[in-house]
Amino acid sequence: MNQRYHAVDALRGLIMILMAIDHSSAFIARQHASEFWAGAMSAYDSAFPFLTRLVTHLCAPGFFFLLGAGVYWSGAPRRAALRGLAIFLIAQFLESPVMFLQGQLKPAAISLNRITAPPPNDGTALYWGLITLSGLGLVMMVCALLLRLPRWTWCVTAALCVFATNSLLPASGQPGPLWQAILLAPGISQHVVVVYPVLPWLAGAAAGMCFGHWWKTNPDLAEKRVWLLGAALLLAGMALRATGGWGNIRLPREAGWIEFLNNVKYPPSLVFWLLAMGVNLLLLALLVRLPARSPLVVFGQTPLFFYLAHFYLLLAIAFALFREAASLEMAYLVWVAVVAALYPACVWYRNFRMSKPPESLWRLF
Secondary structure, rough: OOOOHHHHHHHHHHHHHHHHHHHHHHHHHHHOOEEEEOOOEEEEOHHHHHHHHHHHHHHHHHHHHHHHHHHHHHHHHHHHHHHHHHHHHHHHHHHHHHHHHHHOOOOOOOOOOOEEOOOOOOOOOEEEEHHHHHHHHHHHHHHHHHHHOOHHHHHHHOHHHHHHHHHHOOOOOOOOOOHHHHOOOEEOOOOOOEEEOOOHHHHHHHHHHHHHHHHHHHHHHHHHHHHHHHHHHHHHHHHHHHHOOOOOOOOOOOOOOHHOOOOOOOOOOOOHHHEEEEEEHHHHHHOOOOOOOHHHHHOOOOHHHHHHHHHHHHHHOOOOOOOOOEEEEEEEEHHHHHHHHHHHHHHHHHHHOOOOOOOOHHHOO
16 A cells, blocks of 8 residues: 555554543543533633543544545445444444443542533433444445445535534434434433434545545645645634534633634534544645654554554553542553553554455454
8 A cells, every 4th residue: 555545544543542542531530521512511621631632532533534535445335334334233242331331430529621411311311322433333334335326425415414413403402212313413312322423423424435536536636735625624614613603513602712622522513523624634644754664554554453452451450550530640641551552462463464365354344
């Protein structure tokens, strides 16, 4: 694979590492923010916890955007659908149990972010969760279907999903039936918490398919111009946030830069998408010049392995060493240790997986 695709792997690797900051904060410091369309919306009294959260906002948009690009580059709808189904099943058996066990950890005595209200809830008790991998798997299966349609439908799909996310959320502020939560409005519905509904995140994946086509068919132009696209998205997001109105979902509650940048993630508002993907594409423009042997490339080529391994490692460390919540500074130290410990494991797994034939089950992941 040429240098330009290594840059994409490096970006994926970078956002994997940044994601681990958020999860280390949740497991070790017992601090985790919320940015729901209704209900839970964190507020901050200081910059440090907010910046910790802000930098990780690059992750989910980057995951879904690069997922769409990867589906296009694979050019195999059936295999993409199987991969999506496999990821969804892995979520049920390996991801959701970790989230349940995390809930058994003793919470921090003092929260570093103030949450105004619980997430949208229809009043039922929580039994199960459709979280990150569930959303990725479902969106990947839809992208597999889109791959069979003309390219112009991908852009239309992205636009329609953005419109639905910013226009059709329930006016009541409460989640509707489970199908509505899975498709559009995250929250607790019928004993299930849905965090990554399909339509809002399909917007980024479908746009990623369009981007993947541009990156593959015009590689020299894409390499030179991707920073312009990133800058345009970033400026558009700043302008839309400054003017308010449609595309924000929730306006800033007070003046100041923290509230200006504290945007709705569940589901992602248009402002959230524009700011996060603007920065992601600017980073991609820089990573084009990164050596192909960079550790970021290793993490980017083993994302599912790293994702699951870092969760279980953080869980083990939390139960073994941190019965009481630690400081956010300690969470950063644990983050560094976890990333360093997983690097050789990711190198081994990448070499093992790449030694298998393309049709191997191992290569499916």
